[in-house]
Amino acid sequence: MHLVVGIYSVLIAAVAWHTLIEDYGLRTEMAGLLGIAQALALPLCLYWPMAGWWLSLAAAALTAVIVQPVVEETIWPAPCLAVHISVLALAGLKAGARVLAEMWLITAVAGVVLAVVLPGGRELAALADMTVLSAAVLVAVGALRGRSEALRRMARAELVSGQEQARRAVLEERTRIARELHDVVAHHMSVVAVQAEAAPYRVADPPQELMRSFATVRTSALEALTELHRILGLLRGEASAAESGPQPTLEHLGDLVDRVRQAGLDVTVNTIGDRRMLAAGVELSAYRIVQEALSNVLRHAPGATVRIEVVYRPVCLELHVTNGPPPVPPIPPPASAGAGHGLLGMRERTAMLGGQLSSGPRDDGGYAVVARLPFEESEDR
Known part of the structure; x- marks a missing residue:
């Protein structure tokens, strides 16, 4: 200019x-x-x-x-x-x-x-040229400036709205993960309380100091368990009854695959390495990541061929979910309610465990999701 x-x-x-x-x-x-x-x-x-x-x-x-x-x-x-x-x-x-x-x-x-x-x-009529032309120009310029400001305000509002939606989605997903992990944490706290109560009876004539220590451990575990239930009441709110039930693990992966096969996906599952009993949080997160990946395939590539690989590495669990291109271009799906937040949910679960997630399109028109979850073997199974 x-x-x-x-x-x-x-x-x-x-x-x-x-x-x-x-x-x-x-x-x-x-x-x-x-x-x-x-x-x-x-x-x-x-x-x-x-x-x-x-x-x-x-x-x-x-x-x-x-x-x-x-x-x-x-x-x-x-x-x-x-x-x-x-x-x-x-x-x-x-x-x-x-x-x-x-x-x-x-x-x-x-x-x-x-x-x-x-x-x-x-005569004052001689002023008509400047008066009329200047008024017309200023009105036109004012309208253009007003329109530009309105567009800028709309752009800022859309940006703020998008950031707010993203922030809200992250909070909702973290709340959902916290609800799911409640049962896992509650289970471990229950084990601590039971072991602390039973331990003194496994020793003949235990010292009073040891009895008091185990009693303190049991009391603290029960108090923590009570607080967990209170927190769950805040987190669940209007959560569905399904979230209140037992949380799924990789042992339930077969049932999940059967359901998506009935929905029209050709899914194959391959397990590499020796099956291990992992910490409940890792099992739950792995199941949910596969579930979200399959949901994305159903929404964006219905009818595609899907391959799931569960790889047990020495220090981590790897999940590979890859799909080919859909047989026909899919219709953009409507936003689904209550089904997680797709890649956002996967990233939150992976980050919670200190793992890594990579995703992106493939050369053949399909899509691939790879998650690496570090694990510690479960001590209570």
Whole structure:
């Protein structure tokens, strides 16, 4: 825009200089000074809009006073009219509605003053060109500026809304994960309480200090278990009854695969390595990651071929869920309620365990999800 305004300023200075000489009979030096003064107002508006506007108005009024003996049928000379309208447009892009009205009013008052002061008895009708054109330009510029501001506000609102939705989705997914892991933690706390209660009876004549220690451990475990149940009441709220039941593990993977096969997916499952009894949190997260991956395939690639690999590494569990392209392009699915948040849920579960998740499209048009979950072998199974 700066380049365009610069070129336009040079052209308008040349036109004003030539017009003031040919049509108004000014000397070359005077015409050049007035043309340059008017043209300088244009680039000045890019940095200081009001300063550029005042310079244009002052140069136009000075030009009108100088050329008045030659032209008596108008107040504003033609070069001044063209430059000042252009200056109003540039300055108006950065001014508010009240300032636009003030600019138009001051321009009109300046014209009235010139009509009264200049000799020749000019009628106020001679102000029509500047008054009408400046009003039209300022109204158009104000409308454009208002539309631009409205679009910017909408863009900011959409950005904030998108960020809020993402934040809410993360919180909902974390709450859902916490609800699911409650039963796992509650189980371990119950084991601690039972072991602490039974331990003194496994030793003949246990010392009183040992009895008090086990009693303290049992009491603390029961109190922690009570607090867990209270937290669950806050987290569950309107949660479905299904979330209150036993949480699934990789042993239930076969049932999950059977259900998605009935929905039209060709799914194969391959287990690599020796099956291990893992910590309940790892088992639950692994099951949910596979479940979310299969749900995404159902939504975005119905009818595709899916391959699931469960790989038991020495220090981690790897899950590979890959699918080919769908037989026909799928219709974009509606947003589902209560079914997790897809990749977001997978990332949250993986991050909770300190693992890694990678996902992305494949060269054949399919999609792949790979999760690595570090594990510790369960001690209570």
